[in-house]
Amino acid sequence: PAQNKHDIAAIAKLFDMRADFVHAHPYGSGHINDTYCAYYDQAGQRIRYIHQRLSTEAFKKPIELMENVQRVTEHALNELLKSGDKEARRRTLTCIPSVEGTPHAIDADGNCWRTYPFIERARTYDTIESEAQAMEAARAFGEFQKLTATLPGKPLHETIPGFHNTKQRFQHLEDAIAADTHGRAAEVQKEIEWFMARKDEASIVVDLLESGELPLRVTHNDTKLNNVMLDDVTGEGVCVIDLDTTMPGSAIYDFGDMVRTATSPVAEDEEDTSKITMRMFMFEALVKGYLSSAKEFLTDKEVSLLAFSGKLLTMECGSRFLTDYLKGDVYFKVHKDRHNLIRTRSQMALAESIEAQMSEMEALVAKYR
Ligand code: ATP
Ligand code: MG
Ligand code: MG
Structure with missing residues (x-):
C-alpha cells in the first residue's frame, strides 16, 4: 500500500472527531486533492472517515470553497431529513467540523483540510460500464x-x-x-x-x-x-x-x-x-x-x-x-x-x-x- 504523504494522526486532532484515530491510508483515484481513508474507534466500533487535503494549486480560495460546501451539504441534509428519508446521512456528504467549529482546518504547514463521514456500502467507478x-x-x-x-x-x-x-x-x-x-x-x-x-x-x-x-x-x-x-x-x-x-x-x-x-x-x-x-x-x-x-x-x-x-x-x-x-x-x-x-x-x-x-x-x- 502507498505511504501517507501527510501525518494523518495529527490531522485527526484538528477535527471534532469524538472517536480515537487508529490508522489511515491514501484512498481513491482522484486527481486533484489528497484523499485519505481513516479508521477510528468509537466505543469499540470501527468507523471510517475521509480526510482530504484541498489542492492549493487548483483552489485559490479554499475557505470560500468550504463555505459553499458547508452550506450546500447542510441544506441537503435538512431537506432529506424533512422528507423522511431513512438513508438521509448516506445521500449527502456532511462536513465534520474542526475543533474550532469551521468546516475546514489548517495544518502546521498551512494546508487546508476537510473531513467527511465515509459513505459505506457504495463505490465510485472510473469508467462507465453500463x-x-x-x-x-x-x-x-x-x-x-x-x-x-x-x-x-x-x-x-x-x-x-x-x-x-x-x-x-x-x-x-x-x-x-x-x-x-x-x-x-x-x-x-x-x-x-x-x-x-x-x-x-x-x-x-x-x-x-x-x-x-x-x-x-x-x-x-x-x-x-x-x-x-x-x-x-x-x-x-x-x-x-x-x-x-x-x-x-x-x-x-x-x-x-x-x-x-x-x-x-x-x-x-x-x-x-x-x-x-x-x-x-x-x-x-x-x-x-x-x-x-x-x-x-x-x-x-x-x-x-x-x-x-x-x-x-x-x-x-x-x-x-x-x-x-x-x-x-x-x-x-x-x-x-x-x-x-x-x-x-x-x-x-x-x-x-x-x-x-x-x-x-x-x-x-x-x-x-
Ligand atoms: P477528481 O479527480 O474527480 O477531481 P478529487 O481529487 O477531487 O477527484 P474526490 O472525488 O473528492 O477527489 O475523492 C476521490 C475519491 O475518494 C472518490 O472518487 C471516492 O471514491 C472517494 N471518496 C471521496 N469522498 C468519499 C466519501 N465521503 N465516502 C467514501 N468515499 C469517498
Ligand atoms: Mg472526484
Ligand atoms: Mg474533484
Missing part, C-alpha cells in the same frame, strides 16, 4: 440539483470565475490565436475555422442567463461518473461527491458535461477520431435518469436546451484544449507530442457526432419530458 450506471449517475445529479434548488440566502461564492462562460472561453481562444506565442496557429487553421464557425452558438446559454430567460442555479460542475457513489448491492446512485466546483451556474452545464463524458465509447484523448461517436442509448439513459429527478423543477427553456447542452459543453472543452495548445500547453498536463491538439480534435469529432444526431436527441428529450 447504461444503468449512466442512468443512476444522471438521476443522482438531478437529485443534487433538486436538493440545492431551495438553498436559502446569498448566492454561493463563484470559486472559479467564468468557469462555463463559453463566450469568454471563445474570446480567450481568439486572444491566443492573435498572440500565437508558440507559432502554432498556422498548423491548426482548420481547427480554428471549425470553432469560429460555431462562435454564435457558444454564447446562447450565457446570453439567456444574462437576460434572465434561464435561471441561475446551484450546479455541481464536475458531473463525471466517478463523482457519484453507486450502491454496492442495488447499483442505485446514492450520493454525489466532489463538491469543489459547486457554485452558481446553469443546469444546462451539468447535463451537458454528462453527455460529453458519458456518451463517447473512448477516452478524451483518443487519436482515432473514427472511434468517437455520441452513443444514442447512453444519451437516452442520461435523459431518462436526469429527467426522472429534475423534470419537476426544470423550466421549459432548460428542457429545450438539453440536447444542445452536450454539444455546447463539448465545444467549450475543445476550445479550451485548442487555446492551451496555442499557448504552449500551460494549463492541461500533456503526456505526448501534440496532446492538446489530439484532445481538441476528439472533442470536435464528438461535437460533430452530436450535430448529426441532434433531431433524434431532441425527440428523446420530448419522450421523457
Whole structure:
C-alpha cells in the first residue's frame, strides 16, 4: 500500500472527531486533492472517515470553497431529513467540523483540510460500464440539483470565475490565436475555422442567463461518473461527491458535461477520431435518469436546451484544449507530442457526432419530458 504523504494522526486532532484515530491510508483515484481513508474507534466500533487535503494549486480560495460546501451539504441534509428519508446521512456528504467549529482546518504547514463521514456500502467507478450506471449517475445529479434548488440566502461564492462562460472561453481562444506565442496557429487553421464557425452558438446559454430567460442555479460542475457513489448491492446512485466546483451556474452545464463524458465509447484523448461517436442509448439513459429527478423543477427553456447542452459543453472543452495548445500547453498536463491538439480534435469529432444526431436527441428529450 502507498505511504501517507501527510501525518494523518495529527490531522485527526484538528477535527471534532469524538472517536480515537487508529490508522489511515491514501484512498481513491482522484486527481486533484489528497484523499485519505481513516479508521477510528468509537466505543469499540470501527468507523471510517475521509480526510482530504484541498489542492492549493487548483483552489485559490479554499475557505470560500468550504463555505459553499458547508452550506450546500447542510441544506441537503435538512431537506432529506424533512422528507423522511431513512438513508438521509448516506445521500449527502456532511462536513465534520474542526475543533474550532469551521468546516475546514489548517495544518502546521498551512494546508487546508476537510473531513467527511465515509459513505459505506457504495463505490465510485472510473469508467462507465453500463447504461444503468449512466442512468443512476444522471438521476443522482438531478437529485443534487433538486436538493440545492431551495438553498436559502446569498448566492454561493463563484470559486472559479467564468468557469462555463463559453463566450469568454471563445474570446480567450481568439486572444491566443492573435498572440500565437508558440507559432502554432498556422498548423491548426482548420481547427480554428471549425470553432469560429460555431462562435454564435457558444454564447446562447450565457446570453439567456444574462437576460434572465434561464435561471441561475446551484450546479455541481464536475458531473463525471466517478463523482457519484453507486450502491454496492442495488447499483442505485446514492450520493454525489466532489463538491469543489459547486457554485452558481446553469443546469444546462451539468447535463451537458454528462453527455460529453458519458456518451463517447473512448477516452478524451483518443487519436482515432473514427472511434468517437455520441452513443444514442447512453444519451437516452442520461435523459431518462436526469429527467426522472429534475423534470419537476426544470423550466421549459432548460428542457429545450438539453440536447444542445452536450454539444455546447463539448465545444467549450475543445476550445479550451485548442487555446492551451496555442499557448504552449500551460494549463492541461500533456503526456505526448501534440496532446492538446489530439484532445481538441476528439472533442470536435464528438461535437460533430452530436450535430448529426441532434433531431433524434431532441425527440428523446420530448419522450421523457
Ligand atoms: P477528481 O479527480 O474527480 O477531481 P478529487 O481529487 O477531487 O477527484 P474526490 O472525488 O473528492 O477527489 O475523492 C476521490 C475519491 O475518494 C472518490 O472518487 C471516492 O471514491 C472517494 N471518496 C471521496 N469522498 C468519499 C466519501 N465521503 N465516502 C467514501 N468515499 C469517498
Ligand atoms: Mg472526484
Ligand atoms: Mg474533484
